[in-house]
Amino acid sequence: MRIALDAMGSDVGPTPLVEGAVMAAKRFDCKILLVGRRHSLGRLLRFYRYAGDKIEIVPCSQTVRMDANPRASLKLSDSSIAVATRLVAEGRADAMVSAGATGATKAHALLGLRRLEGIRREAIATLMPTSKKPCLILDVGANVDCKPRHLVDFAIMGSVYARTVLGRKNPRVGILSVGEEPSKGNALTLATYALLKQSHLNFIGNVEGRHLFKGKVDVLVCDGFVGNVVLKVCESVAKMILMGVKGAMKKNVLTMAGALTLLPGMRKFHKKVDHSEYGGAPLLGLNGVCIIAHGSSNAKAVMNAVRVAVESVDQDVNRHIREEIEAISAEIEQVASSQELVAVTE
Amino acid sequence: MRIALDAMGSDVGPTPLVEGAVMAAKRFDCKILLVGRRHSLGRLLRFYRYAGDKIEIVPCSQTVRMDANPRASLKLSDSSIAVATRLVAEGRADAMVSAGATGATKAHALLGLRRLEGIRREAIATLMPTSKKPCLILDVGANVDCKPRHLVDFAIMGSVYARTVLGRKNPRVGILSVGEEPSKGNALTLATYALLKQSHLNFIGNVEGRHLFKGKVDVLVCDGFVGNVVLKVCESVAKMILMGVKGAMKKNVLTMAGALTLLPGMRKFHKKVDHSEYGGAPLLGLNGVCIIAHGSSNAKAVMNAVRVAVESVDQDVNRHIREEIEAISAEIEQVASSQELVAVTE
Numbered sequence: 117m118r119i120a121l122d123a124m125g126s127d128v129g130p131t132p133l134v135e136g137a138v139m140a141a142k143r144f145d146c147k148i149l150l151v152g153r154r155h156s157l158g159r160l161l162r163f164y165r166y167a168g169d170k171i172e173i174v175p176c177s178q179t180v181r182m183d184a185n186p187r188a189s190l191k192l193s194d195s196s197i198a199v200a201t202r203l204v205a206e207g208r209a210d211a212m213v214s215a216g217a218t219g220a221t222k223a224h225a226l227l228g229l230r231r232l233e234g235i236r237r238e239a240i241a242t243l244m245p246t247s248k249k250p251c252l253i254l255d256v257g258a259n260v261d262c263k264p265r266h267l268v269d270f271a272i273m274g275s276v277y278a279r280t281v282l283g284r285k286n287p288r289v290g291i292l293s294v295g296e297e298p299s300k301g302n303a304l305t306l307a308t309y310a311l312l313k314q315s316h317l318n319f320i321g322n323v324e325g326r327h328l329f330k331g332k333v334d335v336l337v338c339d340g341f342v343g344n345v346v347l348k349v350c351e352s353v354a355k356m357i358l359m360g361v362k363g364a365m366k367k368n369v370l371t372m373a374g375a376l377t378l379l380p381g382m383r384k385f386h387k388k389v390d391h392s393e394y395g396g397a398p399l400l401g402l403n404g405v406c407i408i409a410h411g412s413s414n415a416k417a418v419m420n421a422v423r424v425a426v427e428s429v430d431q432d433v434n435r436h437i438r439e440e441i442e443a444i445s446a447e448i449e450q451v452a453s454s455q456e457l458v459a460v461t462e
Numbered sequence: 463m464r465i466a467l468d469a470m471g472s473d474v475g476p477t478p479l480v481e482g483a484v485m486a487a488k489r490f491d492c493k494i495l496l497v498g499r500r501h502s503l504g505r506l507l508r509f510y511r512y513a514g515d516k517i518e519i520v521p522c523s524q525t526v527r528m529d530a531n532p533r534a535s536l537k538l539s540d541s542s543i544a545v546a547t548r549l550v551a552e553g554r555a556d557a558m559v560s561a562g563a564t565g566a567t568k569a570h571a572l573l574g575l576r577r578l579e580g581i582r583r584e585a586i587a588t589l590m591p592t593s594k595k596p597c598l599i600l601d602v603g604a605n606v607d608c609k610p611r612h613l614v615d616f617a618i619m620g621s622v623y624a625r626t627v628l629g630r631k632n633p634r635v636g637i638l639s640v641g642e643e644p645s646k647g648n649a650l651t652l653a654t655y656a657l658l659k660q661s662h663l664n665f666i667g668n669v670e671g672r673h674l675f676k677g678k679v680d681v682l683v684c685d686g687f688v689g690n691v692v693l694k695v696c697e698s699v700a701k702m703i704l705m706g707v708k709g710a711m712k713k714n715v716l717t718m719a720g721a722l723t724l725l726p727g728m729r730k731f732h733k734k735v736d737h738s739e740y741g742g743a744p745l746l747g748l749n750g751v752c753i754i755a756h757g758s759s760n761a762k763a764v765m766n767a768v769r770v771a772v773e774s775v776d777q778d779v780n781r782h783i784r785e786e787i788e789a790i791s792a793e794i795e796q797v798a799s800s801q802e803l804v805a806v807t808e
Contacts, residue, residue: 247702260640260648294606294690302606302687325694329702341648342688344640348671349692353699356593356675 117145119425120209121418123152124179124196125216127411133215134160136418141170143419144426149174149209151196174199182411186219190227197221201228204404211405211425213396215413221406222258222399229404232434234441237266238401239340240408241274242347243394248331250394252278253292255340256347258399262339264307265452267291268315271308272440273400274335275317280431281398281424287334290323292342298322304339307455314448395420398428400437405429463491465771466555467764469498470525470542471562473757479561480506482764487516489765490772495520495555497542520545528757532565536573543567547574550750557751557771559742561759567752568604568745575750578780580787583612584747585686586754587620588693589740594677596740598624599638601686602693604745608685610653611798613637614661617654618786619746620681621663626777627744627770633680636669638688644668650685653801660794741766744774746783751775 119140123133130152137148138161147170150157154175161171178195192198197216203209205228214221218240231238239255254270255262271289278287291308293301298309300322312319323333325346338346395417396407405428409421465486469479476498483494484507493516496503500521507517524541538544543562549555551574560567564586577584585601600616601608617635624633637654639647644655646668658665669679671692684692741763742753751774755767 245702257640292691294603294687294694302685305687325691326698328695328698339648341640341651342691345638345671345688345692346695348640349674349695350699352672352674353696356591 117211117426117429118147118149118203118209119422120149120151120174120200120203120212121422122196122200122212122214122216122221123150123157124176125182125214125221125411126413127182127215130156130160132413132415133418135164135415136413136422137171138164138166139415139419140422141166141168144423146170146422146426147172148422149200149203151176151200151203152179153177174203180216180220182217184217184220186217186223189217189220190223197224198228201225201406204406205229210429211407213407213409213418213421213425215396215409215411215418215421217411218257218408221408225399225402225404225406229402229406232401232403232438232441234438234445235269235273235401237262237269238399239270239273240397240399241270241277242397244328244336244347244350246329246331249284249334251328251331251333251336252282253336253338253343253347254400255338256343256397257340259339260341260344262304264304264311264455267304267308267337267339268311268444268448268452269401269441270337271312271315271317271319271335272444273437274337276436276440277398277400277428277433278334280433280436281427282334284334286318288320288332289317289335289337290320290333292328292336292338292346293322293324296322296324296327308337310455311448311451314451315444316447317444395422395424398424398433400433403434405433463557463772463775464493464495464549464555465768466495466497466520466546466549466558467768468542468546468558468560468562468567469496469503470522471528471560471567471757472759473528473561476502476506478759478761479764481510481761482759482768483517484510484512485761485765486768487512487514490769492516492768492772493518494768495546495549497522497546497549498525499523520549526562526566528563530563530566532563532569535563535566536569543570544574547571547752550752551575556775557753559753559755559764559767559771561742561755561757561764561767563757564603564754567754571745571748571750571752575748575752578747578749578784578787580784580791581615581619581747583608583615584745585616585619586743586745587616587623588743590674590682590693590696592675592677595630595680597674597677597679597682598628599682599684599689599693600746601684602689602743603686605685606687606690608650610650610657610801613650613654613683613685614657614790614794614798615747615787616683617658617661617663617665617681618790619783620683622782622786623744623746623774623779624680626779626782627773628680630680632664634666634678635663635681635683636666636679638674638682638684638692639668639670642668642670642673654683656797656801657794660797661790662793663790741768741770744770744779746779749780751779 176199241254243250396409399406522545587600589596742755745752
């Protein structure tokens with residue numbers, strides 16, 4: 117198996133990407149195509165004393181900046197992300213991994229790989245910690261305006277991913293909404309509810325924001341605007357609270373000593389919410405595997421992103437998605453067409 | 463000034479409502495009309511040794527259950543919330559306060575008081591703690607499907623409330639979105655951005671979820687679906703983290719001792735995020751002042767909800783809203799009508 121790794125896109129330069137590639141090459145059964153400037157990457161490989169044949173440098177001359185406009189970035193046809201995408205599109209790699217600008221990665225992947233047949237919208241899926249197992253939430257930013265059928269696509273893709281890559285049996289699927297009752301929600305979630313109820317997915321209904329971390333579902337669907345806001349608000353609340361605790365810690369020597377005794381437990385908790393443990397977020401719904409890693413990924417996060425790519429290819433996620441899409445489209449056809457009728461006559 | 467207090471609607475019975483009324487009567491320059499069953503309320507007033515003339519019981523025979531269907535609750539015309547609403551509608555009270563079921567309170571208030579002229583949608587506004595001053599976020603649940611003009615109404619009402627009741631000079635207004643740049647957002651926020659830019663409000667642009675607690679704005683607008691989800695997710699994250707810290711605390715005697723030294727500081731932090739400090743959430747946009755308190759409000763929260771009602775009446779919030787609506791409607795007219803044209807021709 118061959119994984120194309122965009123080695124130039126990152127908040128902090130290529131170092132953690134190359135170190136992560138070395139760690140992944142030693143651990144997983146795959147070859148890594150390191151896309152970037154030959155000179156810098158070669159030097160870093162020597163620095164990490166890698167002399168094996170499981171890493172190959174694929175040179176390119178351009179880099180997409182982290183603040184690049186996604187559409188404008190498409191013109192950089194010899195950028196690391198463009199070359200990595202082309203490797204997958206031409207069958208020379210089985211998957212791609214990038215920690216570059218999310219918008220640019222999405223734009224290149226969508227143009228280069230195209231959507232899977234039957235999929236209306238791709239989605240970025242990410243794992244959220246809960247009090248039980250982590251929950252896959254999607255979409256967290258690929259599409260800010262969604263229709264009910266798009267959320268059904270997300271439910272199908274999320275369910276397949278949870279079953280094949282995360283190993284959840286019969287994954288429970290929920291809709292993020294303002295109340296648990298079927299009658300609670302906005303126009304989008306209410307219509308999605310009606311569709312998912314018809315499908316053979318293990319749909320358990322709405323999940324309220326206040327129950328997000330109870331671990332009631334394996335897959336939670338929402339539009340990319342809501343998902344992105346929720347994801348970022350979570351980070352923000354966590355940061356504010358930890359700052360509050362730190363403030364309490366700093367008050368005097370006694371409280372600081374108290375805080376120190378808590379550290380090992382806190383660290384264990386931090387590990388649970390640390391994104392580098394989960395690796396990357398899959399961009400689901402394309403003809404090819406594309407894993408988006410955090411721009412500030414360290415080597416471990418990069419290694420885990422490669423692991424996610426390897427598992428997605430191993431489990432043939434896209435074939436399963438195609439099969440499910442076909443089956444479920446037939447199941448929900450009647451309700452979906454009556455919805456479209458309503459939309460037209462309104 | 464007379465405040466009608468729905469004394470029957472609460473998760474925990476009338477006790478905290480009566481105790482809160484007694485505290486408010488002693489502290490604020492207002493008369494409180496305590497709406498509920500005469501016998502129970504009289505007994506509670508005697509229990510709290512209140513013998514003054516600033517509290518009057520207004521009897522009623524029905525109670526709206528906390529899980530009541532809002533529309534069905536409208537039939538209970540002698541319920542505490544119906545009677546409290548009528549007192550305001552008929553000018554026998556200046557404001558109403560309820561800790562009952564939010565949906566039912568909203569339904570009664572909307573039907574009984576009607577919308578302010580020029581307001582398209584009412585909104586529930588709530589205060590969120592930030593690292594600086596609390597930020598007023600609206601809507602957090604009155605309307606799950608919104609149009610750009612509704613969000614403009616929210617911006618106007620929030621700005622007036624922040625200026626008059628919260629005492630913020632020239633309140634900064636932002637839109638909750640997925641990025642800070644004007645180009646980031648969904649169809650709703652992008653169109654709202656274009657409208658608010660035309661107004662004389664102190665509009666500072668988009669606020670990203672990750673900057674929610676930086677205190678960059680005094681007023682943050684979003685549709686009621688997003689606002690409600692964000693509000694509940696915040697509670698949920700905070701709960702999960704504190705559970706994590708507690709788990710760390712319980713590990714052994716040493717860490718428990720450590721945790722105890724932190725408690726005073728933690729308590730101070732907790733006070734910052736404690737809803738009972740802020741009292742109730744105003745339901746803005748109606749012909750009359752309506753304050754919604756948390757269903758689990760304690761006496762202090764009830765007292766603070768009455769304080770918010772008194773200040774809203776004192777500051778004549780609704781007159782200011784009417785004036786601003788008129789001024790801003792003229793300012794944004796051109797952009798708004800071109801938006802509607804787009805919507806029609808699409």
